[in-house]
Amino acid sequence: MDSHRQRLPGSAEPRRDTSWADSDTAADNSQASSSGSSPTYHRRSLLGEILDWMLAPLFLLWPMSIAITYVVAQDIANTPYDKSLGNALAVIANEIQHHSIKPDSRFTPLIHLSDSAKTALRIQENSGIFWKAQLPNGEVIGGDAMLPSPPKPDGWQPGEVLYQDESISGHKLRIAYTWIHSPFDASQQLLLVTAEGTESRADLANKIIKGVIIPQFLVLPLAVLLVWFGLSRGVAPINALQQRLRSRQPDDLSAIDDSSTPLEIAPLVMAMNELLARLSGNIEAQRRFVADAAHQLKTPLAGLRAHAELALKTATNPDTAANLRKIVDSTVRATRLMNQLLLMASAEHSEQVEYHPLDICLLARNTCEQWVPAALEAGIDLGYEGPESGVLIRGQGILLTEALNNLIDNALRYVPESGHVTIGVKTTQQHVELTVRDSGPGIAAQDRDRIFDRFYRVLGSKGHGSGLGLAIVKEIVTRHKGAISVSDAQPGAVPPGTQFTIVFERFWPDST
Secondary structure (H helix, E strand, C coil): CCCCEEECCCCCCCCCCCCCCCCCCCCCCCCCCCCCCCCCCCCCCHHHHHHHHHHHHHHHHHHHHHHHHHHHHHHHHHHHHHHHHHHHHHHHHHCEEEEEECCCCCEEEEECCCHHHHHHHCCECCECCEEEEECCCCCEEEECCCCCCCCCCCCCCCCCCEEEEEEECCEEEEEEEEEEEECCEEEEEEEEEEEEECHHHHHHHHHHHHHHHHHHHHHHHHHHHHHHHHHHHHCHHHHHHHHHHHCCCCCCCCCCCCCCCCCCCHHHHHHHHHHHHHHHHHHHHHHHHHHHHHHHHHHHHHHHHHHHHHHHHHCCCHHHHHHHHHHHHHHHHHHHHHHHHHHHHHHHCHHHCCCEEEEHHHHHHHHHHHCHHHHHHHCCEEEEECCCCCCEEEECHHHHHHHHHHHHHHHHHHCCCCCEEEEEEEECCCEEEEEEEECCCCCCHHHCCCCCCCCCCCCCCCCCCCCCHHHHHHHHHHHCCCEEEEECCCCCCCCCCEEEEEEEEECCCCCC
16 A cells, blocks of 8 residues: 655644644533432343242242142052051951850950961061950950050941051051951940051152152253243343344434334333434424524624624724724634534435545545645644545545544644644555544543533633534544544653544445
């Protein structure tokens, strides 16, 4: 790339001195800082809120489910074992077959278990079903005398089998008992008791509980994951709406398309569209007011300046001449402000402007040459670095010239005498960089984020700018789909200087 710095005719030799602050980039900021701190708000996630309300009851109900499962498992485990104990009572009743004759000629039942009965009762040493048969007088005629003898409850019905839990010598037992009529004496009722340890029941209950609870440990996390996935898919339209809003241009106030919006958030989109419509109307009214006011004020300001300059030529009193000169200077600044406001309105309505291929190198050189007299008067070296020509972008020449004028004007106002200002153009295959570099002390880092705001002015600024210059530059660059940034011209040096860099997309003649 042919890159060189051209020193324009009449430019002064460079010398560095005090700081500069952009005159047309800032409004008075002397009262901008505030001693109070804004409150911090915690943003709540809609997805997290729904998950909380869905999963919190689930985790609360889970222990209740375990407790209910335990109770049901105990009942399920008791049912077959209790039925087995009841069947054992029937087996024992069938074994009452033998008797002996007492001296008083009364029959006494005797029980002798057959082998088949022992097998049915699963009788083994210290295991199986224990049993006892007892006469009404308390005499045990068979079985284990240590088993309890429950009293007959009121309302007992013949054939009814009762169950209860007992503990003998520290061992927990489940017993079944009933009363039967003696086959030898209908008036005599025998108490039959069967008992069994609760270990087998507990083992069965634990197996049932494990069979139900363990799968829950696997299913519950899966259920949480599926719920989260379902809710994420459910709020996807909200995220899509967010992306659509983020991708909008800052000046796009058109209505949001609600054709694909879920019914639940359609009222929100409608409210946003109404707000955008009101905002668009207010902004358009403000633009028209500013443009109309600027147009209306230009004519009387021009007349006032003409009359003041005419009176200044004929003034003989020094005090009168000084006052007239102040009037002329004030009208010049007011006229510049009006021109800046009109230019801002034009930049904001650039959709009505036609963009054509233009040579950014020729535009930068020509603009730079127009500022040579002002630079010479201020004792500042003004130059150009970059190719002679042949670098094209798509743009509007008047707007880009005014943007470059604002940057050069800022530099000449605040770069000290004998300083230097350099306009540069650099190119790549896809982009073009237009730079304005000066030898001033630079702009403080805390001010760089705000210098492109309208009417913002850096504290300590000595210029008389309107605070619109860089705001106009930013607006023009944005309309040209470019980007502007500010940095130190010579990082680490004292003074560091300031460099504005504008990046455009390069245009090739054969591109569409």
